[in-house]
Amino acid sequence: xxxxxxxPYATYxxxxxxxxxxxxFSPAADRAVFFPRVLCPYTGSDKLEWxxxxxxxxxxxxxxxxxxxxxxxxxxxxxxxxxxxLMSRVEDVTPDAVKIGMRVKFRVHKAxxxxxxxxxxxxxxx
Amino acid sequence: MMDGLKRGAAAIxxxxxxxLGQVAxxxxxMDLVAQGTQRALADCGLTLKDVDGLFxxxxxxxxxxVQMIEYLGIQPKFIGSSMTGGSSFEFHVAQAAAxxxxxxxxxxxxxxxxxxRSVGRRQSSAREINPYETPFNPFMPTSAYALAASRHMHQxxxxxxxxxxxxxxxRKWAQLNPVAWEKKDLTVADVLKARMISYxxxxxxxxxxxxxxxxxxxxxxxxxxxxxxxxxxVLGCGHGITHANISCMPDLTVTGAxxxxxxxxxxxxxxxxxxxxxxxxxxxxxxxxxxxxxxxFCQKGEGGxxxxxxxxxxxxxxxxxxxxxxxxxxxxxxxxxxILIEGVRxxxxxxxxxxxxxxxxxxxHGNGGVLSAQASVILGxxxxx
Numbered sequence: 363x364x365x366x367x368x369x370p371y372a373t374y375x376x377x378x379x380x381x382x383x384x385x386x387f388s389p390a391a392d393r394a395v396f397f398p399r400v401l402c403p404y405t406g407s408d409k410l411e412w413x414x415x416x417x418x419x420x421x422x423x424x425x426x427x428x429x430x431x432x433x434x435x436x437x438x439x440x441x442x443x444x445x446x447x448l449m450s451r452v453e454d455v456t457p458d459a460v461k462i463g464m465r466v467k468f469r470v471h472k473a474x475x476x477x478x479x480x481x482x483x484x485x486x487x488x
Numbered sequence: 489m490m491d492g493l494k495r496g497a498a499a500i501x502x503x504x505x506x507x508l509g510q511v512a513x514x515x516x517x518m519d520l521v522a523q524g525t526q527r528a529l530a531d532c533g534l535t536l537k538d539v540d541g542l543f544x545x546x547x548x549x550x551x552x553x554v555q556m557i558e559y560l561g562i563q564p565k566f567i568g569s570s571m572t573g574g575s576s577f578e579f580h581v582a583q584a585a586a587x588x589x590x591x592x593x594x595x596x597x598x599x600x601x602x603x604x605r606s607v608g609r610r611q612s613s614a615r616e617i618n619p620y621e622t623p624f625n626p627f628m629p630t631s632a633y634a635l636a637a638s639r640h641m642h643q644x645x646x647x648x649x650x651x652x653x654x655x656x657x658x659r660k661w662a663q664l665n666p667v668a669w670e671k672k673d674l675t676v677a678d679v680l681k682a683r684m685i686s687y688x689x690x691x692x693x694x695x696x697x698x699x700x701x702x703x704x705x706x707x708x709x710x711x712x713x714x715x716x717x718x719x720x721x722v723l724g725c726g727h728g729i730t731h732a733n734i735s736c737m738p739d740l741t742v743t744g745a746x747x748x749x750x751x752x753x754x755x756x757x758x759x760x761x762x763x764x765x766x767x768x769x770x771x772x773x774x775x776x777x778x779x780x781x782x783x784x785f786c787q788k789g790e791g792g793x794x795x796x797x798x799x800x801x802x803x804x805x806x807x808x809x810x811x812x813x814x815x816x817x818x819x820x821x822x823x824x825x826x827i828l829i830e831g832v833r834x835x836x837x838x839x840x841x842x843x844x845x846x847x848x849x850x851x852x853h854g855n856g857g858v859l860s861a862q863a864s865v866i867l868g869x870x871x872x873x
Contacts, residue, residue, distance in 0.1 A: 371619055396620075397620045397735075397736070422639070422740075423635040423636070423638045423639045423642075423740055424635070424638050425626075425631050425634035425635050425638055425686045425687050425688075426684075426686065426687035427625065427626065427627045427631055427685075427686050428683075428684045428685060428686065428687070429627070434684075435625070437624050437625070437626045437631050437635070437686075438635075439635055439734070439735055439740075447735060447736075448620060448735055449620060449621045449624050449626070449734070449735040450624060451624050457687075458687075462638060462639065462642040463642070473623070477623070478619065478623070480623045480624070
């Protein structure tokens with residue numbers, strides 16, 4: 363069997379570079395899968411379809427990290443409407459304004475230098 | 489899960505800590521493993537010549553069991569080195585019990601050592617990169633547990649004051665333990681106003697960073713009877729692993745302690761109400777609340793109220809973490825071995841000022857990773873077998 367031509371992460375990243383939040387869908391399990399991988403963790407099936415999220419979700423859990431140097435910042439778990447959860451942060455509001463249950467929408471954060479872009483969120487209602 | 493294990497067929501017969509807190513300059517993790525091994529063997533009257541099973545796990549050596557064999561100069565018949573973080577040693581107890589029951593070894597030593605305080609946390613544990621979490625700079629492992637706490641607070645109305653009660657109770661037990669690291673008086677207000685680390689946790693909601701190690705010795709129930717100290721029989725074992733990374737934990741308010749406890753109770757033919765004490769892995773204050781709920785000591789969501797008002801402190805209804813816990817006694821990074829040591833000492837009745845009134849059954853519950861790998865061990869005295 364030839365090697366896979368691309369990795370799950372590379373596919374995910376190529377979508378992010380286009381401004382899309384990609385996730386996988388397992389027809390066997392009839393549910394979303396995240397993080398991207400080569401096997402469905404619910405069924406063991408290797409038939410995973412790539413889909414693009416509508417980028418809407420709800421804050422599931424949230425914390426404020428207080429670094430030894432620098433300003434406090436948010437880290438959150440976001441439940442996307444398609445049924446998958448990911449770690450991210452909510453921007454455009456102060457960290458203490460990020461509340462569980464808050465509706466949020468996705469945007470790409472392009473980090474400087476060599477760093478890969480990452481998915482971040484902002485409040486759905488500004 | 490542990491259906492093949494026989495209730496009470498194996499016992500912990502020797503226990504010991506190595507040097508703790510801040511160890512001498514240049515002391516290595518394996519020096520502490522050796523200290524613990526020698527002291528635990530002396531505790532039960534056995535010697536290295538009797539040992540034919542070895543178990544070890546630590547963060548400072550990828551092949552710790554190989555180093556342990558080199559250091560001790562023995563050739564064990566059976567080895568194990570499962571690495572599930574802080575709960576590794578509860579897994580090792582089940583594995584050693586299975587090996588002893590199957591005749592693969594007769595005397596097993598389970599050991600650990602860490603110099604994380606001396607060398608610094610960064611030096612003691614290699615950073616692992618996860619492209620789906622690391623870019624958001626969670627302060628790990630603290631932020632993972634803080635996320636779980638935020639969810640518990642949201643769903644059940646748990647308050648920061650109730651988290652703080654866990655730290656206060658641990659401190660009160662530590663004040664009764666001669667070798668505990670932190671013994672200053674601590675109030676709920678002190679916990680709340682301490683330096684914030686990852687909301688809702690201040691530094692006082694978080695475990696200590698100390699050096700330390702130790703060992704336990706296990707053998708068959710039959711051989712245990714002829715040794716120096718009263719045996720602590722392994723009545724039940726169980727485990728539950730729900731995830732590795734916090735973003736993959738199915739429900740942040742329910743841990744693998746639930747299936748772990750259920751399996752251990754089933755094997756032990758006991759329930760939470762039969763346990764005289766709980767020794768659990770309190771890496772953060774939310775742990776104690778989550779595990780007391782998941783192990784059946786109170787209903788889901790009621791843990792905050794359960795730990796309040798001195799209920800789990802000295803003189804309270806349920807003794808929890810009688811050594812002072814990872815929060816106040818000792819926390820070298822993989823704390824799970826120390827709760828086994830304390831459980832055994834309590835069952836023997838050798839805990840002095842912190843001795844519990846009733847001490848026939850101990851629930852020992854280990855936690856590894858970020859609420860990831862849970863393992864329960866129920867220990868009992870001869871009266872329970």
